[in-house]
Amino acid sequence: MARDFGVEKEEYKKALEEIRKNKPPESYWNGVANLIDQESKRAAQSVKEQRVDDELMHRCFSL
């Protein structure tokens, strides 16, 4: 069951009803799956890029 965020105003409830009536097509979810997959790979890449290499690890700060 989805969370309840306590929407009270009638106007907003109507907007929610409208969204509920218009569910996205099945094909949409493939796009979402791809998006999550891409972002997961990008996050892993970003961790990799921030890793300190050996050269930097042993560089001496001495100025």
Next chain:
Amino acid sequence: MIFPYDITAYNIDVICGHISHKTGTPFHLVKQKKQISYLDCYLQSPDIAANTLIIENSYIEKNYTENYSEYYSRCFHPYSKTCSRIHFFNLPNEWSSEKLEQLLNDRDGGLLSSEGYSELCDGYIGFVVIRPIPNTFLDKICLKIYERLSRPKKNAVIKRKYDVSLFGMPLSIETVAFQEQDKVLSACATSALWSFTHATNHRMEKDIPSPGTITKLAKPSNQGHDRQFPNSGLSSYMIRRFINEAGLEPEQVSLKESMNYNSDLLKEYSYSFISSKIPLICGISVYEESTDADGRVVYQYKGDHAISILGYSLNEELDEVSDINLTAHSIDKIYAHDDRIGPFTRFIFKDSQPVTTSDGQDIKKYLVTEIDNSASSEILNFKKEVIVPNILILGVYHKIRINYSAIKSTAVAFNRMLNEFFQANNYDSIFNEIGFITDTSTWNWDISLYEVNDFKKEIIQSGLKNKAKYLTAHWPKYIWSIEVEDEDKKPLFSLCFDATDIPQGKIFLDVLIFNQKTATMFQAFSEHCEDMVSKSIIGMQSNIDTNFYLWGIINYMADVEPASYSNILDEQYGEVRIPRYFKDDEIRHDSLYFTDSRFSLYEETQIKLDESVQYLWLINEEGWLIIGEEKLIKGTGSKIGHVTLNKGRPGRIAGELKYQDECWIINGKSGRYSGNYSSENLTKYVSNAVEKRFKVYLKGHCFQAHQEIGEAG
């Protein structure tokens, strides 16, 4: 014998003369020293405006004393073990020795309440300790921070309070201590680590190790074969070793991008950690301006250096970025203790004027230092330099286990997912109609690490609707927060993550929503997430991804966690609360009176209620229905209360049960238990008790809730 102190109008030549005499450094070398020029500029800047100085001619400095015992005392040359200390003031009136002595000689004990003392306190700028060794003589320096750095929202700077005693008069200053490397017990990295340790503020000042001790703790290098002193610098490996020895967990991030560096990353880390009062060590490569054989300006690699980043300032304009508009990207300056220059050196981000190195490579992005030189430009001896940061090293409290990178990746992925959601079936037009702007390129994203107390202080000051829920929530010691504002800087929502969990844990804590339009968006989004979770097209592999926590948000929104029995009881009969009071008659010989005419029901029973009796009832912590006769306590005129029914323990909803017109009428009147709930909840809980407990456990009876359910209080 030299007089104990001197007091005079601020004058850099007087300072240079004193240092030259104290350290044996030729006057011209003192005056030409870069750090002296910088200090003069700093002290004469309009924000600081030093006009008076007091020199304590003999002063024992802890750091130098330790270094002296470690090294200088064993040298052939008889170095002194006594430092001197120069105090700086901005005073409204001229002060003389006579005036100071008059103040110190006060015989009525009124020194600390005198106008003169108050003048010294108000005008105190800080001090510089001079160690008695040639050339590298600047020991501990504590100077007031520029006023311009104290403007909240636009700037952040780390500081701690230093108590100072000037001839017994207590003074104080808020700053972070700085000192120059002595090139014996410390090189630049040790000085940076010393300031870093002061800034981390997790230790009492007296427990902060001296530079010599820091260098020793960072060793050994090269498997212990390197010479310890004189020290020739520390590697990132050694810096991390010291951080570890200091009781913090070291983390490091590479900023390297070929000849350039990732300036966004430097800004992001500076923003997120400095606003959480966590300083950073930054390893930089320094290139100095020179000319090549053809007379062209080139930049010669000078070496690698370490500085401690302690502050930043924000520009009004955001840099153009590809993913999300992070507030961090609007940083245009960082402030760092650079021991080659001085405290709170200003570094400016440059990316529009590439420079060429002496070996022909282009540096497109770099930092340059900027110095207020309005006062004494003639003595400045600074060669132009460009600085390329290459590594960041942090020391974090051991409980901070979730790193910045995963939180930033979560923010980027969440933004993309929201955009995808807004565009599904033109939901954006529905949201825009109710006034919720779905163009996330206009939003500002702010990623910060908070200690829970600071986070709750922010909630207190916010315009959040149901603050009590968040303020009373049991939360971890450290929280990562992604705060999102609209283009008018009005808060929309904050995503909160447990910074102390294990990477594969349930990191996402909650979302704070600042207005009803945003709540509407999240309501629709959570139902969307529920649909998503139910779709088998999305593999569960991502659920254990530790590089970002998007799945934590999705699962939270879809509320996939099965509710525990305890949560269901809370929802149906109220959360468990202690009784609000005990009556004197309920305590007998220090023991709680306990009624024997009670029965506990947890399943259907054949018990028949006596229609001539009035009962009390209560739902206990385990969800049982407890019923007892409301009779007099033996030997008193008082009737038993709900407390005696429940042995004084915490309980849920409670009330009375009376037979009337062939039916048992149930209310929620209990001053001990029901008074904790709102009247709306009281009605709900009593109705649930009637339907799910009385009617189920005591079949064959007629039960109904009283129209006036109960009274709070």
